[in-house]
Amino acid sequence: MVASVEMYLDERASRRIRVLWDQLEELGVQSLRTPHDGRHRPHVALAVARRLDPEAVAAALAGTRVAEPLRLNFQFAGVFVGRVVFLGPAPTPALIEHQARIHGLLAAAGMASLPLYSPGEWVPHSTVSMRVPRPLLTEALRRCLESLPIEATVTRAAVADYARDIFREMP
Template sequence: MVVAAIELYLDTDATRRIRALWHALEAEGIPTLASLLNERHRPHLSLAAAHRLAPDAVAEALRDLDVGRGLALELDFVGQFVGRVLWLGATVTEELLAHHRAVHERLTAAGVEVWDHYRPGRWVPHCTVSMRVPNPLMGHAIRRCLEILPVRATVTGAAVTDHANDIAHPLGHGRPADDVSR
């Protein structure tokens, strides 16, 4: 399945800690985003996702919004979605919800379609660890995630991404996003 997203990137320390978690899990036979799509992913929190997002349309819709930059995040719990998806949960704050709502209001006004479960009122802010934890290893993977928590992070940049099609289009208000390279 092709997935495009608006990704918020984390500061260096938080990124380092989550990458270390990914690599520890990989060493224990648990696939993570580190190995998905030839290591194109970096730790992030997605504000919106769809099968496709036109980077230029998204950038235009959000052109005068400093997408995510400076938001404080607290990753302090572990969660699962159906299908063996494991993630670190971000504490919901009014600032985070207001920013998410502002992004979606602009996307809607511009006619940019996103999946319903990323819309305000349904969105679960999270940083994905693995899309496919083997069932027998789920308990171990959860314990390993708990070992690194809490992770305090600051959003340093954002991009529209479609990793399957090698798209990483930085978003920002007059400033380039932090390095969006892998």
């Protein structure tokens, strides 16, 4: 189980990613549409931890705009270890600096992210499937690449822990 500080995308970009989720589901690949009663939204996570107390996160990030209206340009698809498939936005200086700022504020308040979300290690991404079956991996990646590019603007943010039914909007 994990919790995350997530940035959500504008409606047009979210709709395009949801179409991709549907295409993957039709292929036999479980997308993020399915887990946790379909509560996932297309997003980019800035910090991920085993647990996050939304009140403590809000206090640590007080005065900081998590939903910074960043422009994201999803230009590539990739695979993390474990056959986790994702879409990747260009890692602009503004995006990298924003993630490092959020990470630093949480760390200063004693909330450590998983190591892969540390500045310098973090790969900006929007996960589309958590475990693609090996025989479907090539086709899933082809579908992802066909959906690109996707231009997006960050419009909202939240602390989310779907397994524990926690969802708190952040400024």
